[in-house]
Amino acid sequence: MGSEALHVDVGLSLGRFALDVALEVPPGITVLFGPSGSGKSTTLAAIAGLVRPVRGRVAFDGTTWFDAERHVDVPPERRRVSLVFQSLALFPHLTTEDNVAYGIDPGIRGRARERRALAGMERMKVAHVARRRPGTLSGGEAQRVALARALARDPCVLLLDEAFSALDAELRAELGAEVRSVVSELSIPAIVVTHDRSEARSLGERIVSLRDGRVLATDDVRG
Amino acid sequence: MSFAPLFLSLEVASIAVVIAGACGIGIAALLAGRKLPGGELLDGIITAPMVLPPTVLGYYVLVLCGRQSTIGRAFESLTGAPIVFSVTGAILAATIGALPLVVLSARAALEGVDPTLVRAARTLGATPLRAFVTVELPIALPAIAAGLVLGFARALGDFGVTLMVAGDIPGRTQTASLAIYDAISSGREREAAFMSGVLTLVGVLAVYTARRLTRRRHGI
Numbered sequence: 048m049g050s051e052a053l054h055v056d057v058g059l060s061l062g063r064f065a066l067d068v069a070l071e072v073p074p075g076i077t078v079l080f081g082p083s084g085s086g087k088s089t090t091l092a093a094i095a096g097l098v099r100p101v102r103g104r105v106a107f108d109g110t111t112w113f114d115a116e117r118h119v120d121v122p123p124e125r126r127r128v129s130l131v132f133q134s135l136a137l138f139p140h141l142t143t144e145d146n147v148a149y150g151i152d153p154g155i156r157g158r159a160r161e162r163r164a165l166a167g168m169e170r171m172k173v174a175h176v177a178r179r180r181p182g183t184l185s186g187g188e189a190q191r192v193a194l195a196r197a198l199a200r201d202p203c204v205l206l207l208d209e210a211f212s213a214l215d216a217e218l219r220a221e222l223g224a225e226v227r228s229v230v231s232e233l234s235i236p237a238i239v240v241t242h243d244r245s246e247a248r249s250l251g252e253r254i255v256s257l258r259d260g261r262v263l264a265t266d267d268v269r270g
Numbered sequence: 271m272s273f274a275p276l277f278l279s280l281e282v283a284s285i286a287v288v289i290a291g292a293c294g295i296g297i298a299a300l301l302a303g304r305k306l307p308g309g310e311l312l313d314g315i316i317t318a319p320m321v322l323p324p325t326v327l328g329y330y331v332l333v334l335c336g337r338q339s340t341i342g343r344a345f346e347s348l349t350g351a352p353i354v355f356s357v358t359g360a361i362l363a364a365t366i367g368a369l370p371l372v373v374l375s376a377r378a379a380l381e382g383v384d385p386t387l388v389r390a391a392r393t394l395g396a397t398p399l400r401a402f403v404t405v406e407l408p409i410a411l412p413a414i415a416a417g418l419v420l421g422f423a424r425a426l427g428d429f430g431v432t433l434m435v436a437g438d439i440p441g442r443t444q445t446a447s448l449a450i451y452d453a454i455s456s457g458r459e460r461e462a463a464f465m466s467g468v469l470t471l472v473g474v475l476a477v478y479t480a481r482r483l484t485r486r487r488h489g490i
Binding site: 092095096097122123124126128129130132134136138139140149150152153196197200 | 384386387389390391392393394395396397404405408409
């Protein structure tokens, strides 16, 4: 991974109001902070290619993923954006190992694929639950598996949508520290969505406050 | 007493459920949660056989697939045998009976899959087809299997459409339900009772299996 920034400038209608967000996301963690329904998750979905904005542009490292004017709309599977959903969205019919392996490039097969899945599980400390299905995992384990799966994709951009909201404070802090370390190691832009102010301050290097679909303020926490 | 009608019914229902399964899952995938133009009309046409009289369905099949029809002539020139008044006709009749059950079950099962899982698969590099095959289909499979089991039982017991399309030719197109009618008409009550018993057993087993399958959940 390099040290490229994610460029986001998108607009779309959310029913109650219009989302109109412009962000420049450098490598490191940027927290998207705001109340429920302020457009945080929709912004992530637009970056991942899961919703189509009516205007604007999404680009990373000189590659345009979306450009309304030029009718460019790269599908999610070709964007290399990993999104950890609030519900985690672990595949219930697959084991931890198969969940993690799902994101690995299909071109990598056999033993190499197994080794990669194992390395991903070890990085997030879930190798001991490799053969178990999501329904049997604790909240913390499931969270770690979701992160391991997202990272196995070898993403250019990592997005976490209220991914820690179901965990207790201690576990949240522990996983937050791990995410910070992984993002710093990979040197990729990461956006963490939260409506928890203390989580926003402890996790982010930058905090972007969103309300009614618009950026209210951008604070450089570590700067 | 001849077991041939029972074996023929099993053969016809097995082939019919494979055809209904392949077509039905495909149709259900097109209809499920997607705004397909004319989707509801297609759904109506597919599920109408559940409420239409067998004579009406039989009439349509005879018109569409009879020996003088375009489809019927094309089939006969390719295979050398007609669709109607043959085992092919019986399979077609059984498929028409099974298809709505398969489509209804498969559609409900696919629509029951959490859309976030499909979105997650897409962000993990899966094309829509790969997401369908590796995520939606396996999760929906128990409920789809339940629809296939019910479809099999429905195909096994078809009477009206089979009679009109395949006829009641002993040793050729006489399925178990036709043979039961024949046995009662000619006073062979033990034969009728035996075959009715077998069809009832299969029907009860099918409903029981379908219920067990739809209750199955992944995870714990």
